[in-house]
Amino acid sequence: MPLIADICSIGNAYDYFSISLNMNIFHDNSSISKINHHAVKFDDEHMDGLNYSVSAYLIYLSTMTLSGQGHSSVKQILTTIEQFVQCFLEHSSWRTRAIGILLFRNLVVFNLSAFYNSQNVCITNMTIDKYVNKKIRCILWNCLNDPLLEVSQIAMFVMAVFIEVNLIKYDEKWIRQLIKQINQPLPKSINHQLHNGHILHSNDTPTNGDDDDDSEYRQAVRARYQSILALCSFIHGHPHTTPDYLPMIISELSNHIHDSQPIKQVISSTLSAYSRSHQEVWHEQSVKFTPEQLENYKFVISDASYYV
Numbered sequence: 001m002p003l004i005a006d007i008c009s010i011g012n013a014y015d016y017f018s019i020s021l022n023m024n025i026f027h028d029n030s031s032i033s034k035i036n037h038h039a040v041k042f043d044d045e046h047m048d049g050l051n052y053s054v055s056a057y058l059i060y061l062s063t064m065t066l067s068g069q070g071h072s073s074v075k076q077i078l079t080t081i082e083q084f085v086q087c088f089l090e091h092s093s094w095r096t097r098a099i100g101i102l103l104f105r106n107l108v109v110f111n112l113s114a115f116y117n118s119q120n121v122c123i124t125n126m127t128i129d130k131y132v133n134k135k136i137r138c139i140l141w142n143c144l145n146d147p148l149l150e151v152s153q154i155a156m157f158v159m160a161v162f163i164e165v166n167l168i169k170y171d172e173k174w175i176r177q178l179i180k181q182i183n184q185p186l187p188k189s190i191n192h193q194l195h196n197g198h199i200l201h202s203n204d205t206p207t208n209g210d211d212d213d214d215s216e217y218r219q220a221v222r223a224r225y226q227s228i229l230a231l232c233s234f235i236h237g238h239p240h241t242t243p244d245y246l247p248m249i250i251s252e253l254s255n256h257i258h259d260s261q262p263i264k265q266v267i268s269s270t271l272s273a274y275s276r277s278h279q280e281v282w283h284e285q286s287v288k289f290t291p292e293q294l295e296n297y298k299f300v301i302s303d304a305s306y307y308v
Contacts, residue, residue, distance in 0.1 A: 002087045005100070007054050009093030017055050017099055058099075062106035066114065077114050078135050081107045089139075094148040101143050101151065105158040108136065112165060133169050136162055145226045149262055156229040156236070156266075163237025170234070170245055179252050181227040186220045225263055228253065232270040239277045242285040247293045250274070254296035268300060275301045 007013060061084070066077045081104065088100025115132055140162070143155035162168040231249050238246060253267045278285060286294065 001084065004054060004057065005087045005091050005096045007050065008088070008096040008099045009091065013051055013054075014095035014099065017051075017058055018102070058103065062103045063110050064107070066107075066111050074115055074132060077111055078132065081111070082135075082139065089143065094146070094151050097143070097146060097148075098151050098154050101140075101154050101158055104139065105161055108162065108167065109165070112167075115167060129169065132167055133171070137168050137174075140168075141226075141230070144229045145222065152226070152229055153266070156233045159230065159233035160236035163234055164239070168237075170243065172245070175231070175234075175245065175249065178227040178231050179249075182224050182231070182252065182256060184220070184224065186224070187216045221260070221263075224256075224259075225266075228256065228263055228266065232266060235270050235274050239273075240281065242278065242288050244288060247289040247297075251289075251293035251296045254300045257300050271297065271300045 008017060066080055084107065085100045085104045088096050088103060091097055091100065137159075140155050140159045144152050144159070146152045146155065159168060231253055234246065234249055235253075250271065253271065257264055257267055259267075289297065
């Protein structure tokens, strides 16, 4: 698998593999991602037999059903999936890491029946739920802190998928920790104003000129951004419903709409997506918001709604 992971990082293999695997999740979220996806023609001179073969292999592996393949428990299935994608997620290339996250998504989704089949496990459903929730959440939490914005945003959308299928469950303690993290005061930085309002970039790496206080500032911003992505995933994970805890998350995120980029952009895009997908049921679901929460939410989406 390390060889396959290396091939995924070469040239335009990322575009080719992602299109072949139907993984271009940014097409409906172009305002968040700055990746330029170009249509890939199968007769392109760069598309050789190796890319085609690897693509077919990835399709086969990502849709493999592990239940009944010698894996008798949910723990074994998740361990197998984690071991399979590990060389992708730890790769130096952001393209390979991105494909690794999406392969992880596919492998889990194609094995959903194993997670819900109580006859396939030797432990109680309660224990299974806790283990699956913790394990999947832990893997994606690390991905949310990827130094490349594109990779961390893919992790956000994949986490939303697992929230939607109830593999990652609402955990009040964790949500409170995330909210506490995003409200931590940022240390002062002299240099962050030099980046035209952007405190993180797609190719953001410290330079020799970065002093200690700027490095501390960047680390604090990345920690805040990681937690904000996790909270945004709960909103994306409920495209048509508004559970009782969601208005609180929406309100807390709204309070950070004036943060520097990319925080401002991901919050605005997330809440705009929520607004569009809940239009038909908004009359019923709006009553779940307190007046203050509703005001915070409407303040964020007002400008976006104007341009729509």
